[in-house]
Amino acid sequence: MIEATGLTKRYGETVAVDNLSFSVKTGKVTGFLGPNGAGKSTTMRMILGLDTPSGGDVRIDGQHYRDLKRPLTKVGALLDAKWVHPNRSARAHLNWMAASNKLPKKRVDEVLDMVGLRSVAGKRAGAYSLGMSQRLGIAGALLGDPEVLLFDEPVNGLDPEGIVWIRTFMHKLADEGRTVFVSSHLLSEMALTAEELVVIGRGKLIAQCTTQEFVDRASGTTVLVRSPQLDALQSVLQRQNLVTRIEDQGKDGMDGKALIVEGDVTTDLIGEAAAAQNIVLHELTLKRGSLEAAFMQMTGDSVEYHGTDEIAAVTAVNAPGVSATEVAAGPQEDN
Numbered sequence: 001m002i003e004a005t006g007l008t009k010r011y012g013e014t015v016a017v018d019n020l021s022f023s024v025k026t027g028k029v030t031g032f033l034g035p036n037g038a039g040k041s042t043t044m045r046m047i048l049g050l051d052t053p054s055g056g057d058v059r060i061d062g063q064h065y066r067d068l069k070r071p072l073t074k075v076g077a078l079l080d081a082k083w084v085h086p087n088r089s090a091r092a093h094l095n096w097m098a099a100s101n102k103l104p105k106k107r108v109d110e111v112l113d114m115v116g117l118r119s120v121a122g123k124r125a126g127a128y129s130l131g132m133s134q135r136l137g138i139a140g141a142l143l144g145d146p147e148v149l150l151f152d153e154p155v156n157g158l159d160p161e162g163i164v165w166i167r168t169f170m171h172k173l174a175d176e177g178r179t180v181f182v183s184s185h186l187l188s189e190m191a192l193t194a195e196e197l198v199v200i201g202r203g204k205l206i207a208q209c210t211t212q213e214f215v216d217r218a219s220g221t222t223v224l225v226r227s228p229q230l231d232a233l234q235s236v237l238q239r240q241n242l243v244t245r246i247e248d249q250g251k252d253g254m255d256g257k258a259l260i261v262e263g264d265v266t267t268d269l270i271g272e273a274a275a276a277q278n279i280v281l282h283e284l285t286l287k288r289g290s291l292e293a294a295f296m297q298m299t300g301d302s303v304e305y306h307g308t309d310e311i312a313a314v315t316a317v318n319a320p321g322v323s324a325t326e327v328a329a330g331p332q333e334d335n
């Protein structure tokens with residue numbers, strides 16, 4: 001478990017991380033999301049004791065990184081995949097890491113097997129592709145068999161096969177009961193990889209919740225209905241105070257009119273309302289928002305212009321019954 005409380009980092013006038021509090025749970029993959037310059041790398045560096053906080057605190061299972069007796073056996077990290085001497089082989093690099101951290105040499109072959117690099121372990125690391133370098137970085141992070149793993153943008157620049165490999169590997173690590181904290185810009189990838197999210201903007205917390213909650217709260221769900229009696233159905237639903245609109249989604253000259261029902265409605269409710277009036281339905285589909293849409297909404301204007309009120313927004317986003325639209329919109333400004 002990683003726990004940050006009021007974590008702050010200033011670089012001169014720049015507040016890179018601003019009173020940030022969050023926790024990262026054991027046995028799950030937690031995604032760390034935020035626009036460019038949001039403060040993700042700075043936060044990770046503070047977790048690892050590479051930067052000193054200007055204020056607040058971050059602990060790993062109750063301890064500061066600097067107080068860990070054998071840090072690599074507790075926390076493994078991949079911050080920069082190219083942080084390897086280019087003339088060293090992968091095996092020599094890992095042997096050096098193992099020796100300098102008093103870890104058993106046999107562990108080197110184990111981690112090489114885990115990341116699938118054993119057959120190329122004698123090659124110069126400088127000749128590795130980005131995907132191979134990422135695997136080597138992950139092997140280094142796993143060397144001490146740590147409970148906590150931090151990965152900064154591990155899928156950046158990888159091809160689809162590499163991305164799927166990393167995703168599957170992270171799930172495996174979490175299933176083994178480890179704490180996996182991973183930052184990424186690739187939101188659709190995070191939607192598949194992370195069960196939990198910590199979302200920040202301009203150094204401040206925007207949301208901490210499950211990925212599904214984030215998407216649902218920020219972009220909500222709508223229901224799409226196709227029916228030969230759309231107008232009649234729309235009248236029925238409007239009488240129930242539901243917000244509806246008719247969209248033409250037709251292609252190639254086909255009539256593609258569909259009724260879109262907004263808000264937190266269920267397909268059950270609409271199906272039953274239609275049945276009660278003997279209205280025929282051809283399609284009834286629940287449409288969930290995407291992580292991209294939710295992210296844009298949550299980190300857009302609210303971050304840019306309403307930064308000082310985000311802590312209130314976070315409290316609100318975690319409160320039941322508060323719509324994410326209200327949260328994302330933030331307080332009204334008096335102009």
Ligand SMILES: Nc1ncnc2c1ncn2[C@@H]1O[C@H](COP(=O)(O)OP(=O)(O)OP(=O)(O)O)[C@@H](O)[C@H]1O
Nearest residue numbers: 011014015016034035036037038039040041042043
């Ligand atoms: N050593 C430093 N000196 C001065 N400013 C810094 C330093 N490191 C980071 N910053 C600033 O702090 C802010 C947060 O940077 P950080 O790299 O942590 O963000 P990030 O979320 O990781 O961004 P990205 O996704 O673009 O890597 C930025 O405004 C950055 O310019």
